[in-house]
Amino acid sequence: MELFFKYLQYEKRFSPHTITSYQTDLQQFKEYLQEVYDLEDIQAADHAIIRSWVVTLVQKELDSRTIHRKVASLRSFFRFLVQRGVLEVNPTVRIKAPKLAKKLPAFIPxxxxxxxxxxxxxxxxxxxxxxxxxxxxxxxxxxxxxxxxxxxxxxxxxxxxxxxxxxxxxxxxxxxxxxxxxxxxxxxxxxxxxxxxxxxxxxxxxxxxxxxxxxxxxxxxxxxxxxxxxxxxxxxxxxxxxxxxxxxxxxxxxxxxxxxxxxxxxxxxxxxxxxxxxxxxxxxxxxxxxxx
Incomplete structure (x- = not known):
């Protein structure tokens, strides 16, 4: 995970704020794996486990945009693992996040x-x-x-x-x-x-x-x-x-x-x-x- 965050910082040139969001999302997923599936290694997560995590987020009534961001963080991480040869298949490929509600940007008169x-x-x-x-x-x-x-x-x-x-x-x-x-x-x-x-x-x-x-x-x-x-x-x-x-x-x-x-x-x-x-x-x- 640390190598992934360095990749985001130095190769993708993401902002510190964005990297912090990725760190939070991946840490929360890691804690979910430990608590629910007794798994220590985030790389062991498969499609069914990731889908169950998304369902849990929906049940907690999190904002759909927040869920989309968390799924995007996970997708990027597993894509990184595939690119580095750590995994052969990305388990997030068929993961679907809930539909986003269209919100117009808020502004003052x-x-x-x-x-x-x-x-x-x-x-x-x-x-x-x-x-x-x-x-x-x-x-x-x-x-x-x-x-x-x-x-x-x-x-x-x-x-x-x-x-x-x-x-x-x-x-x-x-x-x-x-x-x-x-x-x-x-x-x-x-x-x-x-x-x-x-x-x-x-x-x-x-x-x-x-x-x-x-x-x-x-x-x-x-x-x-x-x-x-x-x-x-x-x-x-x-x-x-x-x-x-x-x-x-x-x-x-x-x-x-x-x-x-x-x-x-x-x-x-x-x-x-x-x-x-x-x-x-x-x-x-x-x-x-x-x-x-």
């Missing part, structure tokens, strides 16, 4: 984020400017949480109003910065330098103890401010990414351009946002068309 920034009281000190910049960057660029926390000072180019992001698979992309973001970045960098004049951290965001910012802090900031304008949806950093894409599409942005801004590998991943746009078009049609 266009005026809600503006209201959030205009009516929220951000303190003028380093902490307040850090919180404001986190919100502005997530919504203003559509970047992922991991991309935000991994931003380096050298990635920011205020003169050209752009920043460089290292996305999934170590793929770099350049994102444009709107004037509001340039201003927020300028103020934050001034406060950062004044608060920590001797700090040599390469990271854009640092904690009060001058350490790199961690994901849970970002979650707390987003929840703290978004709960004041939206209680109907899960307040997470990814909702701001969904809102970024949905609002661009609603205002006529090209789907291919949105794909590049989000760092999606294929257009299929971006097309999910067209469903939200279609719902808006239907509402306009029903309200305005004489035959609606």
């Amino acid at each position: 266009e005026d809600a984020f503006t209201q959030l920034l205009d009516h929220s009281e951000f303190s003028t000190d380093f902490k307040g400017q850090r919180e404001k910049l986190i919100l502005e960057l997530l919504y203003g660029t559509g970047m992922r949480l991991a991309e935000l926390t991994n931003l380096k000072l050298e990635d920011i180019n205020l003169s050209s109003s752009t920043l460089k992001v290292l996305g999934k698979g170590n793929k770099e992309r350049i994102l444009p910065l709107n004037p509001s973001l340039v201003q927020a970045l300028t103020v934050y960098l001034q406060e950062r330098k004044a608060t920590f004049p001797k700090n040599n951290s390469p990271f854009l965001f640092v904690t009060d103890k001058e350490a790199p910012l961690y994901p849970k802090y970002v979650y707390r900031v987003v929840k703290k401010y978004m709960s004041s304008v939206s209680t109907a949806i899960k307040n997470s950093p990814h909702v701001l990414r969904h809102s970024f894409a949905t609002h661009l599409l609603n205002r006529g942005a090209d789907l291919g351009a949105i794909k590049d801004l989000l760092g999606h590998a294929s257009l299929a991943a971006t097309q999910v946002y067209t469903h939200n746009s279609i719902e808006k078009l239907k509402a306009v049609f029903e309200k305005a068309h004489p035959k609606a």
Whole structure:
């Protein structure tokens, strides 16, 4: 298993978050083998055993997406064993996970984020400017949480109003910065330098103890401010990414351009946002068309 995780890290270049998910899934399957079948070796699992595990997950009423991810983790591991010659047959080939329920990406209304920034009281000190910049960057660029926390000072180019992001698979992309973001970045960098004049951290965001910012802090900031304008949806950093894409599409942005801004590998991943746009078009049609 350790060799598999190194393969994911160095050859597949998966993110630390993704590798942690794989580790959790495989460890849970290993514990299931020990408790139910008294098996110590995960390689001894056959199709029937793996299928019984999936049934157990369904009976526990886990979310279908979670089950799909766990099955995918197992498939990848056994595929790895076959590739390395450890096994001759992959026992997960005919394993089927439950059907996924189609969920549209959650997003906040266009005026809600503006209201959030205009009516929220951000303190003028380093902490307040850090919180404001986190919100502005997530919504203003559509970047992922991991991309935000991994931003380096050298990635920011205020003169050209752009920043460089290292996305999934170590793929770099350049994102444009709107004037509001340039201003927020300028103020934050001034406060950062004044608060920590001797700090040599390469990271854009640092904690009060001058350490790199961690994901849970970002979650707390987003929840703290978004709960004041939206209680109907899960307040997470990814909702701001969904809102970024949905609002661009609603205002006529090209789907291919949105794909590049989000760092999606294929257009299929971006097309999910067209469903939200279609719902808006239907509402306009029903309200305005004489035959609606």
